[in-house]
Amino acid sequence: MVVNPTAGKGRAAHAGAGVLAGLRRAGHDVVDLTAPDADAALARARAAVDGAGGAGGRPVDALVVVGGDGMVHLGAQAVAGTDVPLGIVPVGTGNDFAATLGLPVRDPAAAGAALCRALDAGAAGRRPVDAALVTGPGLRIGAPGDAGGPRWVAGAVSAGLDAAVNARANLLRHPRGSARYTVAAALELLRYRPWSYRLTFDGVVDRVDGVDGGRRALRLRPGPAGTATWSGRAALVTAANGPQIGGGIRVAPAASLDDGLLDVLVATDLSKAGALAVFPSMFTGGHVRRRKVHVVRARGVTIEPGPDAWVAGERPLPVAHADGERLGPLPLRVEVRARALQVLVAPR
Template sequence: MNDVPARRRVGVAVNPTAAGGRGLDTGRFVAARLRSAGLDVTDLTGRDAVDATARATTAVRDGAVDALVVVGGDGMVHVGVQAVAGTGVPLGVVAAGTGNDFAAAHRLPVRHAETAVEGLLAALATGHVRPVDAISVTGPAGGRWVAGAVSAGLDAAVNQRANTLPARVPARYALSALAEIAGFRAWAYDLTFTGVVAAGDLPLAPGPDDTARWRGRAALVTAANIHRIGGGIRVAPDARTDDGLLDVVVAPVLTRAAAATIFPSMFSGRHVRRRDVHVVRARAVTIAAAGPGPDVPGPRATGHHAAADLPLAHGDGEALGPLPVTARAVPAAVLLLATPGAPSGSVAAAP
């Protein structure tokens, strides 16, 4: 049968474990509603994230679907972005997870599946899409797309620790944050930026080919496309998803006490007003571990972290792999199914 009109074949990938298992029911509701609207729905739900990514990627690559809808949290958006980024196949998001930072940053309905799915139906009917940037990440673990932010410091360490705890552990992110701050020692980084448009007072050394470099110890190195991570932490309060740029937050904080005071202020985004927090706006950044050298001060009261102790880089809450990684903003890599006339959300909401 080849009489299915364009944009009517929709792949739906559900994370049944999202929001403590509520993703399953939400997914069933979404698929049923799309079918009742006359769409040809293919279930692309996987056994796990790897399987879901493979199924969605294959369906998009083979031209088997005209749009992909993911149901879940930021982990599921991460799955969807692997499949659609750069392909021209639009992505719909029904935010049914715990944190839902991507949906919130794009002003999509959060934990409101009825509203979300009606918005998707309107977008599918009209063909309305909103182009948004995504982050292309390359490193020793290969290439990945990230929808929200790439973390390589304290937030990556918190993420890494939280992912080792069972999902049912209440407040596993808060517990992990407390543990990481308690054991905090600043890591040494070597950052190379490309296409810097604002340096945020970080003393950058100009390099060849539109690059600029910074070496030093820091608590936080986060390359953000959207303004929030971790379920509402406003890590880069002014990040935009339509500017082709990353907001790279660098906090050359060396003491545990300073790290402990930064964390709470990140929920409101006020940390970027501190003199020891910088936001570098650039097209790309390579984040590498630095050995000690004249421009990387040695251990202070808080001790020294060897490169091997650095957390894995994380993106959208998922482990990406070890440093070095290069994160590059790719303009309009994702076409987001969005309700016609809805606020774009490309400008971060005021704190």
């Protein structure tokens, strides 16, 4: 088990102690892998999954994380692509991935009880879900909890205004909780201008284009080997595995964790007034009905600076974020990996 003691205004430390005690009372052999920082915690988690850090030198049967989406992100780096399931005690600020799974949120006692039921259920207590694998030359720069290389993402990769908001929210000390995202959004919208992108999709299944005020499809140009490209200015570029980010922002409301596809949201060339109008509707998912908001369902997407990104006077593109954590600068490649992540979910 790995605890982020600072998550949830410090609630995670207390919650982790309670869950650990509850799992031991239920007869489980629990190894506390909590460390002073994310790098050390991830190293311990990977060693436990590989067999070097478990009880008696055996691989662990499950990895449990206590915290928010950032801890889910850390856990995914250790267990994605393996047979070791991830248990989640969601007591962080956002908890978007846990909420999508229907897990008890900010109720560590209920989450701990659900974990015990899932573990006791064996295979019936595991839910296989998709994860996104992200690659790119900039991932080694300031990647929290990892020294570099590909990164697994449980929820969504944000590379537009939502990434800028995420970065700003991470710097704010006040207010606490999900209100930080609202304040960060207001601050970023004050200086917003759309950025220039080039997107290359592969495995496109369909496109869903906003309908309010008329339909205007996102024009994709066919490329080699079944790819399709789009270049232009956009406010939002988000490759979503799940439907929500930022503590309940329904960025891709139709996204599914187990359909083998990414829902890539592209909000094109919004004015500042347009962005101000779109943002509130993202809490309900209503933004996807707007004319300049598009969703492309595909197996993968490469997100890179567009042809105007280097023009004098352009604002730098936002640094991409995922699961609330910094990924790195563009370009990035995001690919879905079907059923790459096993999650402990108590059978109903």
